[in-house]
Amino acid sequence: MGRTFFEKVWDDHVVADLGDGAFLIHIDRHFLHEVSGAVSLKEIDARHRTVRNPELTFGTVDHVLETVPGRGMTTRMPGGDDFLREFTERIGPHGIRFFDLHDRRQGIVHVIAPELGVALPGMTFICGDSHTCTVGGVGAFAWGVGSSDSEHALATQTVIMTRPKTLRVNFTGQLRPGVHAKDMILALIAKYTADGGTGYAIEFAGEAVRSLPMDGRLTLCNMAVEFGGRTGTVAPDEITFAYLRDREFSPRGADWDRAVAYWRTLPSDADAAYDMEYELDCSTLEPQVTWGTSPEHSVAIGGVMPDPAASADPIARTSRQRAADYAEIEPGASVMGLPITGAFIGSCTNSRIDDLRAAAAILKGRKVAEGVTAICSPGSTATKLLAEAEGIDRIFIEAGFEWRESGCSLCMSGATGGESFPRDARVIASTNRNFEDRQGPHVRSHLASPVTVAASAIAGRIADARAFASKEDEQ
């Protein structure tokens, strides 16, 4: 019997079978950010431990650091200064590479790890952050860890874990124009619920995935955790190799050739079996937008608000009713057309260069509607600089968007620089979580792709970007 992609990576990383289903797993890369990383480093220092492999460990500042233009090492989060100070003071003495505020390699961990070639196919990759699965887009086996696992990894370069079951999601058919990776993952979570992937090592496969450029694959894997997954991956292929070639930490010369030869052995064998398989047809897929307070509360953009009372499961019925009350949308009402007061393009889900280019194509020559606060925070300083070199910042600014520095920004009020939308705002966002109060007190967040966010910012209401052909297309 052949092995799946995940099984091959797993087998290559088992250091010891500890019995009772527990394994000691080698960690190839460990990334730290100033929130969870400060906690782990403090603990390591308190126990007088040294970091086992500082050369395999990396750090950056993304969460607490504010993103207003011209920022210093500053935060608006109450108590956030402690994270910044603890982290920056403790990381250096361990010899860990640190991309600080002034480094052009700074950015959201999950954006910079693939961008720098720190995350590579077939690697085990951890970070004390739930969206670590993002880098599964390049074919790494990546997952978020708690602080005790992070400390264990700092001290030993290993973690103890049970072997997850495998799930393959087959995205069949090809996406139609105007439909993006974000729509695929929102539709998947809506179809199988936010628990549908719980505990699984998920592999995203199928025709639509194979055609996705790397930025889209990273978006897909980013939300594996919103599906309950332990990890989400896309098996490496030519798109992966082309993306990773010549990245700063990618192997070079003969090492590159050896690495690619190994990576080519990783995709699942034809006769490999998965514990579970799901399917979603992409050929009829519509752009998605969420109405409620879970990523599973999504509908096609032209769809209507479902009736919570129609849910067969009593628990779902209660939680959907609560979400509907929070969102203040009546069953049967159209989600498209809901007036918004905020729009945000950013976060580890959708703040990479392809996202910014796609949004800019909609924004070019247009203006954000009156009364809408529109903000863009590129996912990394390098992405921001690249966008600026292409003139994308001008398009955003001329349209009426604020053009921010890189970081988590308005993705998560409270733990991210203390930045938030005003109370009661209705916001369309390219982020991954629409939980209650996530972007500010009683803020209603509607998740969508960057083009849907851009089109809605222009319309002042939730809008279908397909009605906004780029000005160039119109000529």
Ligand SMILES: CC(C)[C@H](C(=O)O)[C@@H](O)C(=O)O
């Ligand atoms: C603050 C951080 C640890 C948290 C996470 O684990 O994901 C955050 O990034 C989030 O998106 O909710």
Ligand code: SF4
């Ligand atoms: S951008 Fe948002 S989801 Fe991503 S790591 Fe930061 S806070 Fe978490």
